[in-house]
C-alpha cells in the first residue's frame with residue numbers, strides 16, 4: 167500500500183510546535199540573532215523592476231562613459247562632511263556581538279573600498295579606529311563604553327533611537343558573550359545576561375532631542391555630521407522629527423534589519439518593511455523641503471547592488487549593510503558543519519549568533535572560534551563584496567542612462583505588484599496606473 | 604587640579620552656544636584654565652565636551668547637558684542645572700549649588716557630581732563609575748541600571764529606586780520611596796560608614812553637614828543580583844524588568 171500523505175497543520179507548523187515547546191521548557195520568549203525568518207512575503211524591493219533605456223532614453227556605454235558612485239553625507243551642518251567612494255556602508259555592529267577579528271576585517275574591508283563602518287553598542291575598539299578610513303561612532307541608550315575621546319576621533323556621530331530588528335526596545339547580550347574583556351569595556355560584571363535600556367538616559371522626546379543633537383555637535387566642535395538612526399515604525403513622522411532635531415543624516419532601519427540577539431517576536435512582528443520605510447522617509451523629507459539637504463541612509467535586508475540601487479532610486483543616498491557583510495565574512499558558510507550542529511543549526515539555516523558559539527568566528531568571543539576568521543582574507547572578501555555591489559548598482563544606473571547612481575529615480579522602475587505600486591507610487595507594470603493613489 | 608591662572612570671564616549674553624564653547628576651549632588651550640561664565644541665562648550645552656583640566660565657574664543657572672561629555676575639568680554652578688548634567692563624564696568634578704533636572708550624572712564613567720539641592724527623576728541612570736552626591740531628595744528611578752560607582756542621596760528618594768542594577772552601590776539618608784526591582788537593603792559596614800563620613804566632610808560645609816543625617820543613619824542599597832542571569836523561577840521579576 168502506498169504511504170499515506172501526512173498532513174501538517176498550517177497553523178501549528180513544526181516551527182510553531184517547536185516555539186511552544188521551547189518556551190514551555192524555558193519560561194522565556196525566544197531570543198536569537200540574524201533578523202526576521204518569515205517566509206511569508208510582504209512588498210519588498212523584489213516587487214520592483216528597472217526600466218532600462220530603449221528608445222525613450224539612451225543608455226551609457228559601460229566601458230567608456232563614467233557613472234559616478236561617490237556620496238557625501240552631512241552637507242547640512244558639518245564642517246567635515248563624510249565623503250565615500252561607494253554608496254554602501256558597513257552598519258554599526260557591536261564588538262561583543264561581533265568578534266574582534268570580524269570588527270577589524272569589516273573596518274579594513276570598508277577602508278579598501280572607500281567606504282565607512284560604524285562602531286556599535288559597546289563603544290569604539292582601538293583596532294577598529296586604526297583600520298578604518300571613515301568611522302562613525304554610535305551613541306546608544308546604554309552608553310556602554312561611551313568615551314568623549316573616541317567621539318573626537320570619529321568621522322561622524324550616530325545617535326541611535328532604535329533598530330529595525332527591535333524598534334522601541336533595549337538590547338540584550340547573553341551571558342555567554344559577556345567575556346571578561348567585553349565586561350570590562352562595558353563596565354559590567356562578566357557573565358551577566360546584559361540588558362540594555364530602551365530609552366536614552368538623558369532625554370525622552372523629540373524636543374529634548376533637539377538639545378541632545380546640539381550637545382553632540384558642540385562636543386565635536388561642529389566638525390562631523392550627526393546621524394540619527396531609527397527602527398522603521400512611524401517613519402513619516404519620526405523622520406520629520408529627526409530632521410527638525412537637526413540631524414545631518416537620517417538612518418532608517420527596516421523590519422528586515424539584522425541583530426546580534428533580540429527577542430524573535432520583535433524581529434517578526436514589529437516595524438515596517440524597508441521598502442515602505444524608504445518611501446515614507448523620502449516623503450517626509452520632501453514635505454519639509456529637506457530632501458537632498460538631509461541625507462538618507464537605508465538599512466534592513468539589503469542583499470546586493472539591486473536592492474541598494476532600488477533603495478537609491480526611491481530616495482536613499484546610501485545603504486547600510488549588516489548581515490550581507492557578515493555573510494561575506496563567512497556567516498552561514500558550510501565550513502565546520504559539525505559545530506553548526508552543536509548549536510542546533512546548519513549552514514544556510516543558522517541564526518544562532520546569540521549563543522556566542524559562531525562556527526565561523528564572526529559572532530563569538532571564544533578565541534579558538536575567532537581564529538577561524540583570519541583578518542586579511544576576511545577583509546578582502548568584504549571589500550570585494552562592496553566593489554561587486556557597487557558594480558551592480560552602476561550597471562543598473564548605466565542601463566537607465568544615468569551618469570551618477572544617485573540620479574536613479576522612481577521613474578526608472580515599474581512595480582510588479584499592486585502593493586508595491588501603492589507603496590512606492592510607481593505604476594504597475596503593464597498599466598499606466600499607480601494603485602491606491 | 605589645573606594651575607590657577609587669573610580668572611578669565613566669558614560673557615554669555617545672547618551669543619550662539621558654539622561661540623561660547625569655542626571661547627572656553629580657546630582660553631583653556633591658551634593656558635587660561637580659570638574661567639567664569641557670566642550671564643549664563645540657563646543656556647543649554649554650556650561647557651560640553653571639555654577634555655582638559657580647568658576650573659569653570661558658572662555664575663547663575665545652566666540648561667541641559669551642562670558639563671556633558673567632559674573628561675577632567677571642574678565645574679561649579681551657582682544656580683540650578685537642567686537635564687543631563689555631566690552626562691557621560693569620564694573624570695572631573697561638577698558641583699551644583701541649586702537643583703538638577705532629570706538624568707543628572709546619567710551614564711557617568713568616573714568623576715564626582717555634587718548637587719546641593721534636589722535632583723529630579725532618573726538621577727545616575729546607567730552610571731558606570733564615579734560618585735554622585737545629592738544633598739536633598741531625588742525623583743523616581745534614580746540609579747536605574749546602575750553599573751558601577753557610588754550614589755549617595757542625603758534626603759528621600761522617589762519611586763523605583765535602584766531598579767535593575769548591576770554593581771552601583773547606593774546610600775540613602777532619608778526615606779526610600781520604594782525599592783525598584785531587585786534592589787535590596789544591605790547592612791552598612793564600618794568601611795561604608797567611614798566612606799560616608801569622609802565624603803560628606805569633603806563636599807559639604809560643616810553647617811550643611813550638620814543638617815544631614817549621620818553616616819550611621821544611611822541605608823545601603825545594592826542589587827540582589829536576581830536579574831543578572833535569567834532564571835525561570837523568578838519570572839515575576841523579569842516581567843517587570845524586561
Ligand SMILES: Cc1cc2nc3c(=O)[nH]c(=O)nc-3n(C[C@H](O)[C@H](O)[C@H](O)COP(=O)(O)O)c2cc1C
Nearest residue numbers: 257258259260286287423424425426466467488489
Ligand atoms: C550581529 C549584529 C550586531 C548588531 N549590533 C548593533 C549595534 O550594536 N547597534 C546598532 O545600532 N545596530 C546593531 N545591529 C543592527 C545593524 O546596525 C543594522 O541596523 C542591521 O543589521 C541592518 O540590517 P541587515 O543586517 O539586514 O543589513 C546589529 C546587527 C547585527 C547583525
Ligand code: SF4
Nearest residue numbers: 497498516518519524
Ligand atoms: S554563522 Fe555565525 S554569524 Fe552567521 S548566523 Fe550563525 S552564529 Fe550568526
